[in-house]
Amino acid sequence: MLNDRLEALGDNPFYRLATLLAGSQPRANETPLMMSAGEPQHAPPALLAETVARNAHLWGKYPGNEGSPEFRRAVAAWLGRRYALPEGMIDPDRQVLPLSGTKEGLYMLAQVAVPAEKNGRRPTVLLPNPYYHVYSAAAVMSGAEPVFLSATAETGFLPDLDAIPEEALERCAVFYLCSPANPQGALAGIDYLKRLIGLARQYDFLLVADECYAEIYDGAPPAGALEAAAALGGSTDHVVVMHSLSKRSSAPGIRCGFVAGCPDLIRLFARLRSYGGPSVPMPLLAAATALWEEETHVTENRALYRQKFDVAERVLGKRYSFYRPPGGFFLWLDVGDGEEATRRLWSEAAIKVVPGGYVAKPDADGRNIGKPYIRVALVHDAETVEAGLGRMVRTLG
Incomplete structure (x- = not known):
């Protein structure tokens, strides 16, 4: 198989x-x-190498699967600043998990989010078309049927939410959205994201918002899925976001990102990663913490x-x-x-x-x-x- x-x-x-x-x-x-x-x-900023050097004594320790408290707090604080989230909306100990780059998270999360059946049938994973190939791999390797949603100039280079077949929504386990989009650069606005979160809760699927390009923009900062969740009352139910330092800090080699959002999914994902997920080495995690805290x-x-x-x-x-x-x-x-x-x-x-x-x-x-x-x-x-x-x-x- x-x-x-x-x-x-x-x-x-x-x-x-x-x-x-x-x-x-x-x-x-x-x-x-x-x-x-x-x-x-x-x-990459000099801060990266400087912080790694200061923490060289940590190369001799196994990194924890859940990262450090400092990293999780830095991520939660950054999300709060970047998306103007209400105080306490993101609990760093229950809703943040480090990743060895978002590619790992995007692929592995489907293994816990896709059930054997959805409404008695094979689950679907919905993804934009064009697409990042990891989304498709996650769908297929988890046993789901990938459903490609056209994102053309006519649809503003984002999937047309009104055009999704009802049958695909009823079987949907995961919906991958990339904003800013790869490759077209389109931005999902706050109303689009609120609508998508509403569909996730109505049809009981997980919205995985891939926001790794969120800090590279031409005009106004792109909206985020957690920002939309805050506008809907603050619950992160059915929503997770993923961010990375690869693009934001020009540090693809550090292999450090994070997933944040729905605490139930984070808990299950942490269990899965404890078996097969690569942990971020502690000197690199310290550098990542410093990078999330610095904006210049x-x-x-x-x-x-x-x-x-x-x-x-x-x-x-x-x-x-x-x-x-x-x-x-x-x-x-x-x-x-x-x-x-x-x-x-x-x-x-x-x-x-x-x-x-x-x-x-x-x-x-x-x-x-x-x-x-x-x-x-x-x-x-x-x-x-x-x-x-x-x-x-x-x-x-």
């Missing part, structure tokens, strides 16, 4: 990209530029991304249906045929991107809504981004 489920997943987007470009060497006399992976290239580096990091969107706007103009995304650090560009454009950009410009069809599934009509697009990660410095986008324009026209 395990092999059958793995086979049903297919290859993840980066394996598919490697296969697409296998044996192909760039003809262009240019330095290869990887604009495919969302791996932040900004220097986050503001500076956000300003660097804004500069790069200024560059993209200037270089691309109206090409490829460019729009300035309100959040995240990806461009979602309509180039007609994403796979063909990816081949050309690699062979003729030494630029690696991801075909949009690799992060999307065909809809009910058999149309892959990501096929015309490429996903471009603006993770390098502004000068490198400008050079890369210039090469893209010269290659694709």
Whole structure:
């Protein structure tokens, strides 16, 4: 059964990209530029290394599965400040758990949130389309049926909640939402989130709000699921959020994030992780605590991304249906045929991107809504981004 489920997943987007470009060497006399992976290239704040060094004596201790009290308090305090939550809404000892990056949490949480049956039938996991491949893996490996909800320009690049089939909602165990969205950068507003929480409680499913890009935005700060829960009275029933330091603090290598929200789910998830979840080493947990308590580096990091969107706007103009995304650090560009454009950009410009069809599934009509697009990660410095986008324009026209 395990092999059958793995086979049903297919290859993840980066394996598919490697296969697409296998044996192909760039003809262009240019330095290869990887604009495919969302791996932040900004220097992490000095605070990270300094704190790890101060806590080097803790390398000799096993880290606890639940993290440190200081970490949990820092997270609860940050959530309260960032989303203006009522005092005491998030109990750091009952509603916060560290993660070895949100990828781990997004995948493993489904193992406790998806039952064998929902209303006497196979459960569903609802997820946006395009999607982060971990959502689909979590659904399939937990035995659920993944249901892909189209998130196109016509729907504001978010799933249309009114278009979800009643039957899928009745069987739903988990709903994954990413805001700001990967790859389109769309933001779920407070009313959208309140509506979604209402559906979660009406149909008894867990809303998993993936908010790892929440601190990279162009204008106003994005709303959050806990903020919406506060507006509905303060209960976190049926709601969890996940955040990470990878994007916020340009620290993907620290592998530290958190899940917060529904205490019953947090309790069950803590039990599961005590068996198979990787714990965050204590020196890294100390550094993560310090990073959640410090905001200057986050503001500076956000300003660097804004500069790069200024560059993209200037270089691309109206090409490829460019729009300035309100959040995240990806461009979602309509180039007609994403796979063909990816081949050309690699062979003729030494630029690696991801075909949009690799992060999307065909809809009910058999149309892959990501096929015309490429996903471009603006993770390098502004000068490198400008050079890369210039090469893209010269290659694709």
